[in-house]
């Protein structure tokens with residue numbers, strides 16, 4: 087395989103939800119190629135299917151039609167444990183609603199993806215401390231999520247997403263619940279993550295936020311307009 | 314990756330799942346407590362059952378050892394039919410003499426008669442002796458009950474109706490303290506009896522009561538002094554050679570006694586013969602009843618505990634969907650999700666088991682103190698309790714665990 091092959095290739099991806107006898111066609115044939123190291127913004131109105139597409143990209147959900155080639159391989163053919171391993175190693179997730187586990191500390195939350203691999207605990211802890219320090223939470227290791235502000239929680243989530251040194255970072259409205267100053271800090275962090283050579287895919291409904299990316303993909307009526 | 318490093322990795326992840334399980338259980342304290350309490354009650358009953366069954370067994374063995382595997386006890390009257398107004402004084406000296414003379418295998422035939430609640434005094438001290446036994450020579454030998462001092466009753470004591478007696482260890486303590494009772498004379502209802510022997514401390518009897526608070530006298534003296542019926546006595550102790558032929562011995566004795574009592578074939582025995590076998594049989598029915606009663610209790614408690622566990626875990630899995638979804642999104646394989654939930658279930662049942670064992674031991678100890686049950690704790694209890702709790706944890710935890718693990722990451726994450 088050549089090095090110039092896109093890391094992600096979506097070919098006519100469709101996603102139809104079945105609600106009773108109602109078919110909800112959310113994605114009607116989305117085709118995108120994303121290269122290694124790109125910073126792509128996926129923009130669209132609320133309800134346009136951005137999260138749905140991101141879940142498919144992150145192997146959390148399967149499309150109902152079309153092909154998804156990840157590093158050239160059709161993910162439809164991958165067994166379940168291979169999908170878990172890819173979610174664990176290749177992808178890092180940042181969600182709109184943080185999804186931190188409330189009853190463990192910030193540090194333990196950051197270590198979570200590492201617990202499903204063979205890295206020794208001491209090394210994991212060291213890496214988690216390093217990442218929390220990078221996102222500016224050096225003095226908050228042992229705080230519970232409930233004891234942190236929204237912006238701090240999102241930074242914990244970002245540190246967690248980076249723990250296994252993923253090639254692709256998927257961020258779904260990472261600033262959706264934050265004020266503009268905090269949002270700017272989070273976006274700066276995303277840019278620095280991109281600067282480390284990672285592929286960053288940012289989902290947003292906001293044109294200004296999308297401007298941080300090198301490339302913008304507009305999702306509308308279940309189809310994309312690449313710009 | 315080599316197979317070994319893969320196995321090591323799986324072990325490590327499973328270990329980490331155990332840590333997560335611990336955190337999750339602690340975070341849901343109330344729910345955990347309910348499960349632990351249910352299981353603990355079940356395991357407590359199980360602990361008591363096992364200990365009580367073992368206790369009954371030990372008791373049976375003790376009783377058999379004391380009773381003697383080579384001995385039979387013949388009682389006047391039929392203890393099975395317990396007919397109203399039946400005579401219990403049916404054994405005569407004539408019977409004893411014939412048995413002694415012509416029952417094959419029997420080498421010792423000792424008739425016994427008892428008088429209860431006799432006041433005994435010595436040097437200003439008074440005590441109530443619950444049982445004074447009248448018997449013939451060789452009482453200590455007949456009951457395999459060694460004397461700690463002095464001598465057994467002799468033939469001469471009997472023929473002379475001598476005012477002599479053997480003293481039980483407890484009474485000897487009460488009346489004489491550390492002094493030797495041998496050669497001293499006590500007053501029994503105002504007539505003097507000289508103590509010639511002291512029975513060693515025995516603790517329990519074949520019947521389960523105390524035995525060390527009795528006085529033994531020649532049967533001739535007893536009937537004379539207390540004006541009892543002279544021709545009959547209440548019980549007869551027989552010892553045999555060759556205990557392996559006990560059932561034959563017993564049958565011989567039965568026919569001989571029926572013949573002596575002129576019983577027609579359709580008539581029931583007017584006596585009862587007890588052997589160690591009978592004691593064991595009685596105890597095994599008792600044990601059966603105990604196992605049934607406590608077994609049903611334990612089973613109900615554990616099944617209830619198990620269902621509580623299953624239901625709470627079902628709810629828990631529902632509540633924790635997004636947490637499970639998050640872990641899947643972060644790369645947890647399905648087996649790790651399954652492992653964590655199963656470990657939570659098994660962890661709780663194991664804690665319940667440990668608490669239950671302590672609770673059971675405490676309750677068993679209490680029942681033993683109150684003399685309701687004989688109790689014997691052994692490692693077997695631990696084995697049973699651990700196995701039972703593990704089984705419950707796995708059986709009732711499996712369904713919720715599989716439900717959690719079978720969700721797709723996105724349906725778990727979205728929580729619908």
Ligand SMILES: Nc1ncnc2c1ncn2[C@@H]1O[C@H](COP(=O)(O)OP(=O)(O)OP(=O)(O)O)[C@@H](O)[C@H]1O
Pocket residue numbers: 103104105110112130131132133134135136137138139291
């Ligand atoms: N499980 C589902 N069942 C039925 N319909 C669904 C399901 N998940 C999503 N949808 C529908 O798919 C559409 C797209 O949803 P999605 O969450 O992808 O939108 P979005 O672009 O991320 O919106 P937002 O900006 O508000 O987050 C919505 O109309 C939603 O109702």
Ligand SMILES: [Mg+2]
Pocket residue numbers: 136137138258259
């Ligand atoms: Mg969305």
